[in-house]
Amino acid sequence: xxxxxxxxxxxxxxxxxxxxxxxxxxxxxxxxxxxxxxxxxxxxxxxxxxxxxxxxxxxxxxxxxxxxxxxxxxxxxxxxxxxxxxxxxxxxxxxxxxxxxxxxxxxxxxxxxxxxxxxxxxxxxxxxxxxxxxxxxxxxxxxxxxxxxxxxxxxxxxxxxxxxxxxxxxxxxxxxxxxxxxxxxxxxxxxxxxxxxxxxxxxxxxxxxxxxxxxxxxxxxxxxxxxxxxxxxxxxxxxxxxxxxxxxxxxxxxxxxxxxxxxxxxxxxxxxxxxxxxxxxxxxxxxxxxxxxxxxxxxxxxxxxxxxxxxxxxxxxxxxxxxxxxxxxxxxxxxxxxxxxxxxxxxxxxxxxxxxxxxxxxxxxxxxxxxxxxxxxxxxxxxxxxxxxx
Amino acid sequence: xxxxxxxxxxxxxxxxxxxxxxxxxxxxxxxxxxxxxxxxxxxxxxxxxxxxxxxxxxxxxxxxxxxxxxxxxxxxxxxxxxxxxxxxxxxxxxxxxxxxxxxxxxxxxxxxxxxxxxxxxxxxxxxxxxxxxxxxxxxxxxxxxxxxxxxxxxxxxxxxxxxxxxxxxxxxxxxxxxxxxxxxxxxxxxxxxxxxxxxxxxxxxxxxxxxxxxxxxxxxxxxxxxxxxxxxxxxxxxxxxxxxxxxxxxxxxxxxxxxxxxxxxxxxxxxxxxxxxxxxxxxxxxxxxxxxxxxxxxxxxxxxxxxxxxxxxxxxxxxxxxxxxxxxxxxxxxxxxxxxxxxxxxxxxxxxxxxxxxxxxxxxxxxxxxxxxxxxxxxxxxxxxxxxxx
Numbered sequence: 001x002x003x004x005x006x007x008x009x010x011x012x013x014x015x016x017x018x019x020x021x022x023x024x025x026x027x028x029x030x031x032x033x034x035x036x037x038x039x040x041x042x043x044x045x046x047x048x049x050x051x052x053x054x055x056x057x058x059x060x061x062x063x064x065x066x067x068x069x070x071x072x073x074x075x076x077x078x079x080x081x082x083x084x085x086x087x088x089x090x091x092x093x094x095x096x097x098x099x100x101x102x103x104x105x106x107x108x109x110x111x112x113x114x115x116x117x118x119x120x121x122x123x124x125x126x127x128x129x130x131x132x133x134x135x136x137x138x139x140x141x142x143x144x145x146x147x148x149x150x151x152x153x154x155x156x157x158x159x160x161x162x163x164x165x166x167x168x169x170x171x172x173x174x175x176x177x178x179x180x181x182x183x184x185x186x187x188x189x190x191x192x193x194x195x196x197x198x199x200x201x202x203x204x205x206x207x208x209x210x211x212x213x214x215x216x217x218x219x220x221x222x223x224x225x226x227x228x229x230x231x232x233x234x235x236x237x238x239x240x241x242x243x244x245x246x247x248x249x250x251x252x253x254x255x256x257x258x259x260x261x262x263x264x265x266x267x268x269x270x271x272x273x274x275x276x277x278x279x280x281x282x283x284x285x286x287x288x289x290x291x292x293x294x295x296x297x298x299x300x301x302x303x304x305x306x307x308x309x310x311x312x313x314x315x316x317x318x319x320x321x322x323x324x325x326x327x328x329x330x331x332x333x334x335x336x337x338x339x340x341x342x343x344x345x346x347x348x349x350x351x352x353x354x355x356x357x358x359x360x361x362x363x364x365x366x367x368x369x370x371x372x373x374x375x376x377x378x379x380x381x382x383x384x385x386x387x388x389x390x
Numbered sequence: 391x392x393x394x395x396x397x398x399x400x401x402x403x404x405x406x407x408x409x410x411x412x413x414x415x416x417x418x419x420x421x422x423x424x425x426x427x428x429x430x431x432x433x434x435x436x437x438x439x440x441x442x443x444x445x446x447x448x449x450x451x452x453x454x455x456x457x458x459x460x461x462x463x464x465x466x467x468x469x470x471x472x473x474x475x476x477x478x479x480x481x482x483x484x485x486x487x488x489x490x491x492x493x494x495x496x497x498x499x500x501x502x503x504x505x506x507x508x509x510x511x512x513x514x515x516x517x518x519x520x521x522x523x524x525x526x527x528x529x530x531x532x533x534x535x536x537x538x539x540x541x542x543x544x545x546x547x548x549x550x551x552x553x554x555x556x557x558x559x560x561x562x563x564x565x566x567x568x569x570x571x572x573x574x575x576x577x578x579x580x581x582x583x584x585x586x587x588x589x590x591x592x593x594x595x596x597x598x599x600x601x602x603x604x605x606x607x608x609x610x611x612x613x614x615x616x617x618x619x620x621x622x623x624x625x626x627x628x629x630x631x632x633x634x635x636x637x638x639x640x641x642x643x644x645x646x647x648x649x650x651x652x653x654x655x656x657x658x659x660x661x662x663x664x665x666x667x668x669x670x671x672x673x674x675x676x677x678x679x680x681x682x683x684x685x686x687x688x689x690x691x692x693x694x695x696x697x698x699x700x701x702x703x704x705x706x707x708x709x710x711x712x713x714x715x716x717x718x719x720x721x722x723x724x725x726x727x728x729x730x731x732x733x734x735x736x737x738x739x740x741x742x743x744x745x746x747x748x749x750x751x752x753x754x755x756x757x758x759x760x761x762x763x764x765x766x767x768x769x770x771x772x773x774x775x776x777x778x779x780x
Contacts, residue, residue: 042617043603046513046716067703067745071615088703089727092720094537097511121487121518123436124715128510128536130517146518147484189597193590200583207579207622210604213433225461227432232597313457313478324714325514326436330482337479355457 001039002159007077010037011053011060013152018055023117023145025106026053027133029125031323033149034062035251038076044068045124045323047091048098054111061109063102065091099129103136112137117145123325150331153320155345160252160320161368164347167254168366168377170208170247174198175258175380178217178243184262184389188230191217195245202249209248212327213255216244223259223360226353237263237389242353242362246327253319253327254377255349257364260385272309272361273384276352279303280365280382283315283350287367287374293338300334300352309354316351319366344371391429392549397467400427401443401450403542408445413507413535415496416443417523419515421713423539424452425641428466434458435514435713437481438488444501451499453492455481489519493526502527507535513715540721543710545735550642550710551758554737557644558756558767560598560637564588565648565770568607568633574652574779578620581607585635592639599638602717603645606634613649613750616743627653627779632743632752636717643709643717644767645739647754650775662699662751663774666742669693670755670772673705673740677757677764683728690724690742699744706741709756734761 014037018026028034031045038051038060049064061082062072069085072078086101106112116137119125121144134142156164177198181191195215202208218228219241226244235241240261246253259265259273282303287296297315304311315334319327328349332340346369353362361384366377404427408416418424421435428441428450439454451472452462459475462468476491496502506527509515511534524532546554567588571581585605592598608618609631616634625631629652636645649655649663672693677686687705694701705724709717718739722730736759743752751774756767 041619042615043606043619043715044617046603046718068615068617070745070747071612071618074612074615074618089725091704092707092718092723118517120521121516123516124513125517126511126513127508127515127517127520128534130520131510144518187597189590189592192600193587193598196586196590197583200579200586202579202622207577207620208583210582210619213436214600216433222461222464225432225458225464227434227458228461228464229431229433229600230597232592314481317482325433328436328482333482335479355460357460 004077006157006159007037007039010152014053014149015055017148017152018053018117021117021143021145021148022115023143024055024114025111026117026145026148027102028053028149029119029129030122030149031124032321035323036149036153036321038062038078040072041075041251042068042071044071048124048129050102052106063105097128097132099132100136103133106137113139115143116140117143117148119146120144121146147330150329153329154318154331155343156320156347163249163252164254164320164368164377166206166249167247167252170199170202170249171245171254171256172378172380173203174245174247175243175256179260179385179387182235182241182260182262182387184237185234187232187234188217188219189232192230199245199247206249209250211246211248211253212322212324213246217241221358224355224358226355226360226362235262240265240269242360244362244364251321251323253322254366255319255327255364256366256378256380257353257362258380258385259361259363260387262387263389265384265386269359269361270384272354273363275304275307275309276354276361276363277382279352280350280363284367284374284376287342287369288372289342289344289369291342293332293334293340293342294336297334297336311352311354314351316348319347319349342369344369394467396547396549397427397429400542404443404539405445407538407542408443408507411507411533411535411538412505413533414445414504415501416507416535416538417492418443418539419509419519420512420539421514422711425713426539426543426711428452428468430462431465431641432458432461434461438514438519440492442496453495487518487522489522490526493523496527503529505533506530507533507538509536510534511536537720540719543719544708544721545733546710546737553639553642554644554710554767556596556639557637557642560589560592560639561635561644561646562768562770563593564635564637565633565646569650569775569777572625572631572650572652572777574627575624577622577624578607578609579622582620589635589637596639599640601636601638601643602712602714603636607631611748614745614748616745616750616752625652630655630659632750634752634754641711641713643712644756645709645717645754646756646768646770647743647752648770648775649751649753650777652777653779655774655776659749659751660774662744663753665694665697665699666744666751666753667772669742670740670753674757674764674766677732677759678762679732679734679759681732683722683724683730683732684726687724687726701742701744704741706738709737709739732759734759
């Protein structure tokens with residue numbers, strides 16, 4: 001939970017954006033945006049739930065499942081009267097849809113003829129959600145306001161940066177736990193278990209939260225596909241693997257990836273690793289307020305092009321608070337055509353992985369744009385770690 | 391991975407349902423349904439991806455992000471020619487949407503004028519997905535086919551039941567790890583860490599997979615809200631908590647909840663626990679092929695009503711394979727009005743939690759409908775565990 005002042009600032013910035021978009025009521029389905037504005041934190045986003053923001057009212061309204069209403073009272077700054085539960089018969093029914101209920105409440109509140117922004121491409125705002133809310137509010141005018149709150153989230157407060165620093169401590173500890181655990185004869189899932197334990201244990205002073213993406217630790221040829229999770233196969237001498245994980249503190253994420261080998265890494269892996277590390281170093285030198293996301297990607301592309309490499313996928317993206325299934329904010333991406341201007345307080349996952357048909361190398365950093373330049377959240381050796389085989 | 395025969399049966403049952411629904415092409419966005427039909431398994435559902443099923447073709451088509459295509463080749467039974475990647479510029483862009491690409495492929499394949507079923511209320515099939523695919527296929531006729539594959543999934547094969555038995559082993563081991571770890575002065579997150587470790591370690595013979603819902607372990611008054619996760623608060627003598635967790639093996643889940651106390655549990659918790667356990671016992675006695683989901687709930691309601699209790703939320707739901715954010719199948723629910731008939735091979739999470747304004751008790755069982763009756767996947771003591779305080 002943040003201070004009331006911080007929530008008020010978030011609400012005001014959201015309302016400013018609503019004005020920009022011509023939206024009087026914002027229907028928020030993205031759980032990260034719900035939490036960002038109200039503090040609501042529970043694993044309840046597998047049923048439909050929303051936060052409603054009215055451009056002319058101080059407090060939003062939370063609408064969710066009956067059994068989650070107590071949790072909304074416990075975790076948000078909202079008055080109890082702004083927590084509206086829907087009965088369980090609306091849950092995963094083919095007959096009754098929670099958005100019928102939401103539309104009904106909006107009508108009751110006299111909001112049925114207003115300009116209503118919905119998060120058209122947000123996780124959990126399904127095609128059916130949109131169909132039902134439109135049916136229930138025939139006189140409203142609907143607008144796409146998919147990432148209104150996401151764009152507010154782009155600049156972090158000092159309190160948020162402090163959370164991400166704690167998450168950074170956790171990810172370093174989890175990566176070290178993985179390095180310690182990987183060994184000949186150990187199964188991939190045992191490494192995943194060690195990572196999880198470190199992520200959730202956190203530190204002696206603060207506990208860890210679950211990450212929005214599970215540990216992704218493919219090895220050998222499976223490193224060609226970075227989003228594979230793990231198997232129960234045992235490692236052997238000469239195996240190499242990529243580890244992409246995060247630390248999470250109160251829903252704030254600091255992701256990090258590294259590449260390691262058991263014994264000697266193949267030369268082609270080491271070679272790509274050197275290029276990636278040169279690319280990271282050069283890119284970090286250039287990142288500072290005032291340059292564009294596209295320019296960040298340019299520096300990287302030009303650096304690796306000298307060695308004959310091309311990376312087709314984006315070089316990184318904005319990060320911060322998030323819920324599964326993604327820790328990205330879905331706003332700024334480091335790629336051609338993205339002219340977003342870097343500003344102090346922005347935070348990114350700089351994601352310089354290079355993937356081929358039969359292997360991949362991934363070494364990444366979470367970074368924070370400062371007044372003068374950039375700083376990495378972690379200070380964990382970026383070289384490909386060749387773990388001695390006992 | 392299952393045998394080719396098993397995938398063929400799943401495909402045939404799906405095509406039978408497509409015929410029922412009047413659908414020639416099925417666009418599947420639900421990652422559980424994608425995996426069920428093709429084997430595709432990766433944490434890539436935070437970007438749009440689909441499996442296309444054609445009523446008159448043997449093999450489905452997978453469409454996803456470029457960097458995930460290798461993973462699709464590795465994990466599915468599909469021919470490489472049926473794996474179609476989209477370029478990274480479609481990822482989380484406000485300009486280009488992956489469903490533009492999907493529509494383009496459907497047109498190219500000569501499917502642009504057919505009857506197309508889409509999963510209107512599936513996680514990750516957003517309102518924008520639906521808008522873009524409709525724009526791209528102006529001559530197609532769209533139908534809601536939200537849970538076509540979910541309904542195929544309802545009856546489990548012997549191979550699936552075998553997976554769920556392994557998941558059952560894991561959830562027992564994870565619950566025991568929680569019981570062992572909870573103690574005065576221990577933090578909630580340390581219990582979560584122990585649960586995670588046991589879930590992913592699995593057994594010495596097989597590894598565990600990540601569960602689709604994280605451990606939910608609220609304590610004290612927070613038990614009133616079952617979907618709260620954990621904090622880093624330390625337990626004290628007299629605390630009680632509900633633990634709802636699952637084991638997962640190759641995406642198949644066996645959930646289980648228990649309620650425990652440190653030292654003596656409050657009498658009101660013990661009293662509710664007795665009623666819940668009587669209700670479970672009575673309900674299990676009645677569950678067998680031929681009765682309806684509604685009748686299952688009736689037995690329960692009548693049993694607890696004798697003691698003056700009412701449970702407003704559904705008593706359980708169909709379970710099996712799944713991806714975050716839910717381990718439910720979104721088909722059969724034990725509640726009034728659900729006349730689905732129980733059949734051998736069905737599997738359910740029998741979910742008799744009772745929640746009040748200031749506390750809750752949750753004791754649940756995953757069950758399998760057999761030819762004669764029902765069996766529980768686990769055999770873990772259902773009494774409220776009062777752990778002696780040292």
